[in-house]
Amino acid sequence: MEINELQMLWQQQNTHILENTRINKEVLKRILIMNPEKRINREKIKSLINLISPIALVIFIFIPNFHYRDTVIYITGLLMFVTVFFLIYYWQVTYFFLLRKVDFSATIVVIKKQIATMEKYKIKSTKLKYALMPIAILGIFGMLIQKPNFNKESIVLIVLIVAVFTASALVTFKISIKEQFRQLNKEINEVEKIEEE
Amino acid sequence: MTDSKEQFLIILEQNIGIIVKIARAYTKIEQDREDLINDITLELWKSFGRFNGESKISTWIYRVALNVSMNYKRKRTNTALFDSIQEIPKEDLRAWFFSEEDTSASEILYDCIDTLDDLNKAIILLYLDGNTHDEISAITGISKTNVGTKIGRIKEQLRDIITKEQ
Numbered sequence: 001m002e003i004n005e006l007q008m009l010w011q012q013q014n015t016h017i018l019e020n021t022r023i024n025k026e027v028l029k030r031i032l033i034m035n036p037e038k039r040i041n042r043e044k045i046k047s048l049i050n051l052i053s054p055i056a057l058v059i060f061i062f063i064p065n066f067h068y069r070d071t072v073i074y075i076t077g078l079l080m081f082v083t084v085f086f087l088i089y090y091w092q093v094t095y096f097f098l099l100r101k102v103d104f105s106a107t108i109v110v111i112k113k114q115i116a117t118m119e120k121y122k123i124k125s126t127k128l129k130y131a132l133m134p135i136a137i138l139g140i141f142g143m144l145i146q147k148p149n150f151n152k153e154s155i156v157l158i159v160l161i162v163a164v165f166t167a168s169a170l171v172t173f174k175i176s177i178k179e180q181f182r183q184l185n186k187e188i189n190e191v192e193k194i195e196e197e
Numbered sequence: 198m199t200d201s202k203e204q205f206l207i208i209l210e211q212n213i214g215i216i217v218k219i220a221r222a223y224t225k226i227e228q229d230r231e232d233l234i235n236d237i238t239l240e241l242w243k244s245f246g247r248f249n250g251e252s253k254i255s256t257w258i259y260r261v262a263l264n265v266s267m268n269y270k271r272k273r274t275n276t277a278l279f280d281s282i283q284e285i286p287k288e289d290l291r292a293w294f295f296s297e298e299d300t301s302a303s304e305i306l307y308d309c310i311d312t313l314d315d316l317n318k319a320i321i322l323l324y325l326d327g328n329t330h331d332e333i334s335a336i337t338g339i340s341k342t343n344v345g346t347k348i349g350r351i352k353e354q355l356r357d358i359i360t361k362e363q
Contacts, residue, residue: 107338
């Protein structure tokens with residue numbers, strides 16, 4: 001079989017597909033119009049929930065249980081938690097808007113680069129979230145604990161939390177994220193090379 | 198049905214071949230194909246309002262279909278990026294994928310194309326569909342000269358694969 005035979009075979013399929021389209025026009029209508037519409041609505045609702053839920057969490061859970069105490073440890077804890085919360089929320093919103101900006105009708109090279117860059121952003125923010133999470137957890141502890149009480153049980157609990165967190169962060173950063181970053185950078189370099197050629 | 202929906206449907210009816218063939222080339226199993234066609238249609242519908250006729254309709258459809266298909270694998274492993282909801286009953290689309298006219302030759306064709314990387318696959322699909330170098334360049338964003346070079350290389354690669362298959 002030669003390339004031109006492949007081409008002929010490829011183009012013959014068009015006739016068959018168009019014939020099927022003519023026969024199944026009603027089914028096609030449903031597939032092409034009704035389902036995408038439903039999916040768009042669901043996507044909108046889902047992204048809205050994702051954006052609103054952290055704020056709702058603060059309004060309905062955090063604020064009603066908020067008992068302000070004028071102590072250094074409480075204020076420090078509150079500041080630590082709020083800073084991390086808003087930073088993470090800001091990254092989430094930024095990512096959401098970046099995602100909305102993707103226009104699949106752009107050229108393949110542009111989209112390839114855009115998607116790889118967005119994934120890099122997502123990985124970077126995940127990395128930062130991991131790094132900041134202990135600060136938020138410490139902040140919560142600071143707000144919950146009235147007076148620091150270091151006994152055997154509390155020290156074991158803290159050591160366990162730190163150990164689990166460190167192990168999880170090590171696995172994520174050293175193995176998974178490093179490899180993903182390498183792949184994404186390779187992809188971006190390849191696209192840039194194609195653009196220059 | 199509103200005018201824009203009617204218009205969208207007419208355009209899709211005329212170009213459904215592009216979507217089905219691309220979906221078939223970028224997926225291996227039936228369920229993924231259906232899911233991918235769903236995704237392509239969804240993205241086409243989303244960008245339909247922005248389509249201002251600057252490019253040919255087929256160029257717009259090729260771009261969207263290829264971009265969605267090339268990122269489909271990514272979506273399978275990264276649901277946060279492209280979330281999907283499976284909705285279409287299988288039997289609706291089966292007619293477009295499986296037909297009595299599906300021959301072992303077309304299977305060979307898809308197997309050969311499948312050995313190429315995503316970008317080369319896109320280029321050869323466009324070439325097989327009879328697009329000119331100019332059109333391929335407009336769809337992919339690769340320079341016209343580079344398109345020519347790439348097609349030459351892909352043809353050689355395909356020739357080797359076909360020889361091995363026979």
